[in-house]
Amino acid sequence: MVFLNGEFLPQKDAKISTLDRGFLFGDGVYEVIPVYNQNIFKLTEHLNRLDGSLRATKIKNPFTGNEYKNILTKLLKNNFAKNQTIYLQITRGVGESRSHNFKNLTPTIYIRVDELKIRNKNELVCGFKAIITKDIRWNNCYIKSTSLLTNVLYVEMAQANLVEEIILEKNGIITEGASSNVFILSKNTIKTPKINGEILAGITREMVIKSAIATNLEVKECDIKTSDLMDADEVWISSSTREVMPISQIGDKTFSSGGEVWQQVYNHFQTLKSE
Ligand code: PMP
Numbered sequence: 001m002v003f004l005n006g007e008f009l010p011q012k013d014a015k016i017s018t019l020d021r022g023f024l025f026g027d028g029v030y031e032v033i034p035v036y037n038q039n040i041f042k043l044t045e046h047l048n049r050l051d052g053s054l055r056a057t058k059i060k061n062p063f064t065g066n067e068y069k070n071i072l073t074k075l076l077k078n079n080f081a082k083n084q085t086i087y088l089q090i091t092r093g094v095g096e097s098r099s100h101n102f103k104n105l106t107p108t109i110y111i112r113v114d115e116l117k118i119r120n121k122n123e124l125v126c127g128f129k130a131i132i133t134k135d136i137r138w139n140n141c142y143i144k145s146t147s148l149l150t151n152v153l154y155v156e157m158a159q160a161n162l163v164e165e166i167i168l169e170k171n172g173i174i175t176e177g178a179s180s181n182v183f184i185l186s187k188n189t190i191k192t193p194k195i196n197g198e199i200l201a202g203i204t205r206e207m208v209i210k211s212a213i214a215t216n217l218e219v220k221e222c223d224i225k226t227s228d229l230m231d232a233d234e235v236w237i238s239s240s241t242r243e244v245m246p247i248s249q250i251g252d253k254t255f256s257s258g259g260e261v262w263q264q265v266y267n268h269f270q271t272l273k274s275e
Pocket of ligand 1: 180
């Protein structure tokens with residue numbers, strides 16, 4: 001069962017107009033929210049970020065926090081996986097023709113739930129491969145936009161290079177992963193790029209920082225040069241579907257992974273899931 005514009009219906013019956021601006025222009029925003037044991041992880045934070053994306057794109061937020069909660073609770077009850085992932089998309093709506101102009105449209109809201117397959121600690125400790133490439137996305141990546149063509153091509157690049165993630169750099173400075181935030185561990189300090197309009201304020205990033213601080217580690221939000229990343233003791237990425245994942249190789253360079261500091265952060269992060 002999925003949710004589309006006020007109705008709960010089977011996925012096969014969920015249909016939208018070919019004049020929907022999400023379909024024509026990628027004119028919409030979205031969220032991906034993890035759910036552990038029927039417990040929605042950091043729902044308020046995700047809904048706040050959604051509201052920010054909607055404000056930035058001048059799409060009216062169709063629901064209140066409670067209305068979202070009621071819809072999500074109903075959808076989750078119909079999906080029996082232990083851990084789930086919510087995909088929530090809001091487009092500007094259906095126009096009268098394929099015109100770039102718009103006024104007063106009713107947003108299209110689509111929500112679905114899938115099983116969330118998270119890797120366990122044993123699978124994570126060995127680390128995963130990544131490569132670095134140029135960040136050629138637009139400058140407003142703080143908006144979680146459904147216009148994801150560049151990201152789709154990065155996924156293709158990751159598959160062709162047999163790596164888990166593409167790490168992005170702009171003018172020699174690391175921005176984020178194609179679908180994650182980036183951390184380095186350097187001389188016992190955890191560093192991550194500071195939030196600006198060019199990267200997504202990851203909810204997992206926030207929780208990794210919280211976990212590090214809670215366990216008395218030093219965290220700095222600052223510029224990370226590509227050379228700093230390559231010289232780091234460890235590299236991690238974070239996202240709702242990967243949690244905090246060690247990177248063990250970038251190109252030919254290998255990094256140690258799954259060390260004590262990572263374990264400390266990972267273990268604390270696990271406790272946040274049942275808060
Ligand atoms: N940056 C980008 C570009 C992403 O697509 C994602 C995944 N949504 C993230 C960062 C991580 O965000 P979150 O921790 O909220 O999943």
